[in-house]
Amino acid sequence: MTTTKDAFTRRSLLKSAAGTLATVAAARSLLPGGAWAATSAPEVTGAKLGYIALTDSAPLIIAKEKGFFDKHGMPDVSIEKQASWGALRDNMALGGASGGIDGAHNLRPKTHLYATGKVMQNGVPLPTYTLMSLNENCQGISVANAYADTGVQRDAGALREVFAQKKAAGTPATVAMTFPGGTHDLWVRYWLAAGGIDPNTDVNLIVVPPPQMVANMKVGNMDAFCVGEPWNEQLANQKIGFTATTTSELWMRHPEKVLNMRAEWVDANPNAAVAIIAAVMEAQIWCEQMENKEEMAKIVSGRQWYNVPARDIIGRIKGDINYGNGREETGTPYLMRFWGEKGESSYPWKSLDTWFITENKRWGYFPADLDTKALVDNTNRSDLWLQAAGLLGLDTAGFGDSRGVETFFDGKSFDPANPEAYLASLPIKAMA
Structure with a gap:
């Protein structure tokens, strides 16, 4: 396992999230009347965002329940449950104006699978952007x-x-x-x-x-x-x-879900997109705090959201894992992370997109000669994330394109600068 990305304890987790909240509060106090205000007003006041009943959609739900969308001038954002990833895809293709959705809590590779048309009806590409990561792990x-x-x-x-x-x-x-x-x-x-x-x-x-x-x-x-x-x-x-x-x-x-949106919507409403990102960032910071985990589990477990017992949620978001079969571990580092120390769990690192595209080449979903860099550059909007972080007054030093070399449990390593070497090291794959 990589040692630079996993060294944290419950105490450091709580301390870092609380420190970020203090920074955000200080930035808010500098604004007239303590109100939130974007550098430019959102072009619209709402958007339709889909989600699947999975714990990693919590930042979208918390942003709605805690009023963070309202703070950022987006009171009409709706969070709409989807029956499956396939149904979510089809509603993304429709778009909010046609009875579908404008964006979603989504599987990270689906941005690339949509944009290339790989999983779309008749292979017609649906340009979408990854705006932010929603979580790591779990x-x-x-x-x-x-x-x-x-x-x-x-x-x-x-x-x-x-x-x-x-x-x-x-x-x-x-x-x-x-x-x-x-x-x-x-x-x-x-x-x-x-x-x-x-x-x-x-x-x-x-x-x-x-x-x-x-x-x-x-x-x-x-x-x-x-x-x-x-x-x-x-x-x-x-x-x-x-x-x-x-x-x-x-x-x-490891990265997991993202917030991605139709490129057409983001291009038409860039200020609104930044406002949505900022609202979800605030929710991620809130979700990261250990003292909020119980309330978070209670909120998202409700009938209108997941409709499952809160006890099925709370353990693993704290790092307490009932594996079943008589095996239980408490206080593990395997809990779901929403924010990290300074937002690294939320930032959409381009190097991580490169890994997902490379794995999809490995299994034959993408051709080996697909231009990975072009696809990443055309779909990853880390620039908007940085704008939202600036709006919140957060320190963005150290955020670039690459998180560095990733190392997996079996000793394999992925250097985003040389994905071909990684592929060559894998004995089982579908590609030639």
Whole structure:
């Protein structure tokens, strides 16, 4: 694991978030009457933003519930639940003016998959921008109770023999993820491949919407799945299966969801886009504070948002993990991060986009000769994030294009300046 990105404790987490809130409060006090004011007024007062019932959508919900959108001149922002990642995609294609949505809590690679038309109807590109990261860490890979005796945890190799037996018998193991080429697809593929299991030939990969994961495992439709919270925790709480590993254990401080929006909307309303980013930043800072975790879980668990018990949410956002199968750990560093020490969890590093595109080349979703840099530069709007940070009076020193070399649990490293070397080091891949 990388050591520069994961060294923090509950105390430093609380201290850094509280310090950021103090900075934001000080900046607000300098404005007339203590009111929030953008450098230029938003062109519109609202936008339609979609979300999936996953804990990492919390910043959007908190921004709405706590009035942060109102503060930034965007009182008419609506946060609209989507049934699946496919439905969210289709509503993004429609756009808010045509009964769909303008942007969303989304899987990070979907910005690239939309913009290239790879997952769009008839292959028609939908230009979209990544405006900010919403969180790091805290997804999970869970397996059915039938595999408890294998002892499988971070090393998927513990499943290699039993999965090979199922394949030989003509009933290959079924592994679910949430969207082709999305983060959960890439996490479970990486995990399987690192354990010597080819995700393209040794198992049957299927797509299941996040809220349907637990019910499908309960009736025996799958052997394993990768999804965000609260669904891994709910699985363990209901004793239907157990979490083999959190994704944080595969890649500490890995990026997850983003806020992305239709390029057409952002280009027409750049001030409103900055105001939305600033509002969500405030929500991320609030969500990062340990003393707010209980309230956050209570809010997002409500019927109008996730409609799940708060107990399925609270543990893992604090770092207390009930893996199931008799394994529990408290105070781990694997909790979901929304902000970080100074906003590094929120900033949309271009180097991380480069990794996702490279992985999608690895598995054949993108051609090997795709111009990665051009795609990243055309879709990543870190410039707007920096404008929003300036609006909040935050220190942006040190934020550039690259987070540096990333190192994974199996010892592999990714240098964003040389993705070809990374690809060459991987023994299992779909590309030629």
